[in-house]
Structure formats: structure tokens, C-alpha cells
Amino acid sequence: MPDFLLDIKGLETQFKTPDGTVHAVNGVSFGLKESETLAVVGESGCGKSVTMLSVMGLVPSPPGKVTAGEALFFGRDLLKMSAEELRHVRGAQISMVFQDPMTSLNPVLTVGKQLEEPLMLHVGMSRTQARDRVAELLAMVGIPNPKDRLDDYPHQFSGGMRQRVMIAMGLSCSPQILIADEPTTALDVTIQAQIVELVKRLRDEIGMAIIWITHDLGIVAGLAQRVVVMYGGFVVEEAPVNELYANPTHPYTLGLLGSIPRLDQKEGKKLTSIEGLPPVLYEKPTACPFAPRCKWAMERCWKENPMLETVGTEHRVACWVDTKTGRAR
């Protein structure tokens, strides 16, 4: 068992809503190795973002509540830290880049001010030191004339440029872990390519570990070393990237890969679709959450929820069925 930089164990998060308690994360465990890029893949509502928000202590409470589990970072449980302790970790050692750069930047503060803040808070720089460092950071993420842009407001930047600003902010205190929550979803494909290349370059230069949350299996292929697939608040498959694409094993992973067309393949082949809808879990599932949409589902799938089991090198799957033979595992 390799040592993990961040080790999430048995995490459970629930949200109280007027319609009942939603079980968003139901016992998620995975680890992040040092300087590794891990992709967390799943559709909206699968719990991928909530998992990371829980770890960072950013789940709004109420209505949300982390009800079980631990997240060990250098031997300390992030979930048990006081707000004060967590504040020192967040931004300094673990930072986060969100999906929508417009709503995650403060529209009434200049970009310079917002970037100086973490540096003054966590690193203890003076305003002038911080200002110089911010200009460096903006140059590093490829913003032209960084010195002149410090006093601009977020609305004066384009979407791609704003996301660069967010990445600069995420990297400002040289964190060990960067959590990127769908950072390119709101961007056009040419800008997405720019951002992905930028993150790859910075990763190689700085050597930080990355957790990249996405629904896009295309980006994952070119970026991640290991992939965690989530469904219904569970991890359903986990594997190194080459292994996952060569040997997808969980019916949901197979369905996802089958339902996306490929740019390098001729049209005409019908896409395999996953029938039905992703679940909203008002009760903690006692059966496999994917069973209602699964074409392999057997009797057992409706009664017991499968645990993750090892099927190959670092390859783990939570499924009662061997999808290669269609028989019970």
C-alpha cells in the first residue's frame, strides 16, 4: 500500500432538504499520491464535487453535514480540524479552482487585491512583496502585460483569462495539492486546450499533486495518471488511466465510454446509451445504486451493494457481475 498524501476514508456527506435527507456521498475512500494527477469522474449529482468540498470543509452547514469518515493529510484528519486550523491548510497547502471563474472571483475587488490576499495571509508577505509576486504568478499562467492588469476587475478579463487568474490564485502559496473542480467546463475547446496545457506545464514545474474533477472522459485521458469513477455517491471503479481505458470493467464506466463519440472515429455507429436517469438518493442505498440502469443486473445486485474489489494492478471495481462474461464474479 503506497503512502498517500491525502487519504480519504469512508467519507459520508448528507444534505437536509425539504423533501428529505439526500445521501450525496456514501462512504467514499480513495487516496492521492504525491505529485500524482488523479481524475474524479462522474455525472452531475454523483457526489464528486461534494466529496472534495467535504474534505476542504466547504460544505455549507446547514443543510449539509459530513456524517462519517476521515481525510488524512500528513497524518492529520482534515475533518476534525477546527475552522482556524483548516484555514491554514486551505489556500496554503491545499487549494481549489472552481468551475465558474466569474462567480468565484469577487467582482468588486481588483484581480491584484484578490491575489495578494492569500499571500499576505498565509505566507506573511507585505503588500508590496505580494504585489510583485502576483505579477510573477500572472505571467506564469500566461496573462500578457501582468503588471498592467493588476488593477483590473474580473469583468475586464475573458473567461479563459479569468480561469488563468483562478489558477494563479490556486498556485500562489505553492500548495501540495490543487483541487480543480471542472475548471474547463465553462470554456471553449481551444481555450480548454490552453488551460489543460498550462496546468500540465505547471504541474511538471512545481510538482504538485492534482485532483481534477470532471465529467469529460476525453480530458482525463490526456491529463490524469489515475482515475476514480463515481456514481450515486460511491466509488464504482478506480484504476490507472491506461488500464481504465483499455479495460473498463464497471457497467457504468463501460456505458459512459460507449456513449461518447470520438473525434477520430467515423460517424454512423450508434452510440450505446445508458437508459434511465441518475438517482437522487433519499435513503442510503442498500443495493447497487446503478442496478436500475444496468443491463447486467442480477438478483444479487438488487439486494446487496457491492464493495470495491481488486481485479487487476491497482484496478478496483464495485460490481457483482464480471462484465466480460456476464456472470457473477
Added chain:
Amino acid sequence: MTTKPEALLQVEDLKMHFPIYKGLFRKQVGAVHAVDGISFEVHKGETLGLVGESGCGKSTTGRAILQLHRPNSGKVNFDGKNLVELKGEELRLMRRKMQMIFQDPYASLNPRMTVGEIIGEPLVVHGIAKGAEVQDRVAQLLELVRLNPSFASRYPHEFSGGQRQRIGIARAVALQPPFIVCDEPISALDVSIQSQVINLLQELQEQFGLTYLFIAHDLSMVRHISDRVAVMYLGVMMELADSDALYTNPLHPYTQALLSAVPIPDPILESKRKRILLEGDVPSPVNPPSGCRFRTRCPIAEKVCAEERPEFRELKPGHFVACHFAERFV
């Protein structure tokens, strides 16, 4: 192709500018050149994919064809008539033959109408069915898009995004129009739901011989569904060709960059691919660059590109491209 395919729709030099007003007297100070002179044909029974990045004018093109925006100039010939010149009742009658599926299934269905009313409305408005007949047709249409006919009495908020998009599709095909503009019909949906909707669109096309103008920014999906693909950038057409020709041998530097930016879900292939990274962002359509619109980001731009707007020419049979140097890539 041996016989020349029949054109269902011809667009000639279509221009759609949105005025910008400023000051006390709301004087016009400029215009957003959303669509700036594009020409193309849509063949009968085909799916023409229209791709480009946000703000390139692809949605405006779709809306201007259907006269949801009235174009500033140009012609849209459909069924022997120039839609741009039609008004009032004449235009209303033409609308029966062309419908639209919208991007946002949350905003495009009236929350105060039941699903039955939404799908039945075009039938009533165009006087095609009345009374109980409408309900029968609605039930048929719901079955056609794989929804339970009993859903007719429910309201849109009771449905998921994918189901709502099916309702939107049922409404669009209610009048059995030969031509449907699909404006990013799947981009608001989850991956596993997208393929459900795409498969449904393809089945309906086979069943009714529909012609689609499929507007999208997802190039992989466009390749999957389209017979021919048109690429737009900043209000003008850059390239138009058979889907296979465009994806295997793109002749425009913008198309090349666009295609190279699309990730492929295959880690081994991805590690070998070379990306053409474009510098910067798309310029503003208020004040687009002179000459070729793409020249400010183009890796092969020369002096002539700033001076002359490249003609949209047929370089190979059926393969149109607007670039001074496209011959290099043949």
C-alpha cells in the same frame, strides 16, 4: 456522389448585425457583427453540423434562418420562397415547415403549461387538430419520443433535463416539419443522457426523412451525427465539407486548431498527439479584424490576410474553405 443533392434551404450572403446604442438620444454607435455574410446550402434529408466557439454566430445563424431574428440582408430560400422578404401570415404559414429545438430545456418550456398543452399548441395554432384529436396526437408524439403518454397532464418542472428535451423534440416534430434547427440540443445534458437524445434524433430523422441543421460546439458529437459540417468563426464561414473530409483533411488553419484541441478518450493516443495551441481569445465581433477574421490568432497569417478577406471558395468538389493559403494543406 453522382447526382447533385437537392437543396432544401439556400442561404445567400446572410448578415445579421445587432445595433449598439449609446447616450441620451440612443444614437447608434456601432453594431455587433454576429453573422457577417455567410452562404451555404442544406441538402434534403441531411444533417448539416454547424460548429464554432461561443460568440461565433452559429446560434444567430440558426435563428436568422428561421426569422426569429430578422436578418439585415441576404436571402434565405426555402421551399421556393425567400423567407427574409416574407411577413405576417405568409411567414406564419412557412413556420409550419421549420421548427427549432432549443438548448436549454429549462428555459424553453413554459412552466405554467402542461406538457400536453406545450406539445399540442403548434397543432392548435396552425389549425391542424382540434379537441380530442389534439390529445390523441399528443399521446402519439409522447410515445414517439419514448415518454409515457400519461405525462401529458404534468408540468415541466416534474421532469429531468433529458425528459424535458424529449418534450421539446415532441413539440418540434408535432407539425411534421421537413426542416428542424437543433440549437445545441444536448449541451445542457449529462453525458449518459446526451447519447439517449442523439439516438432519438437520429431515429426520428430516419423515420420522417427530416433535415437537421445541428448547431453545437462539441466537435466529436457533430462528427457523429452530421453528413456535412460547417465551421464558423467570428460571424463568417471558415470551412464547409463532408464530415469525413473535414475531420480527416481540414484545409483551414482554424479548423485544424479546433480539431487538435478536442481531447480523445484514449490515453495512449492522447500522449502522442500534437496540439496546435491558439494564442489569445476570439476578438470582439463589434470591431472584427480586417481581412481574414482569424488572422490575429492564425499561425500562418501573412500580410495579405489583413488586407483581403479570403473568398469562401470550393477548393475540392464539395469542400469549401475561406483561406488564402488553403492549397498548402491539400
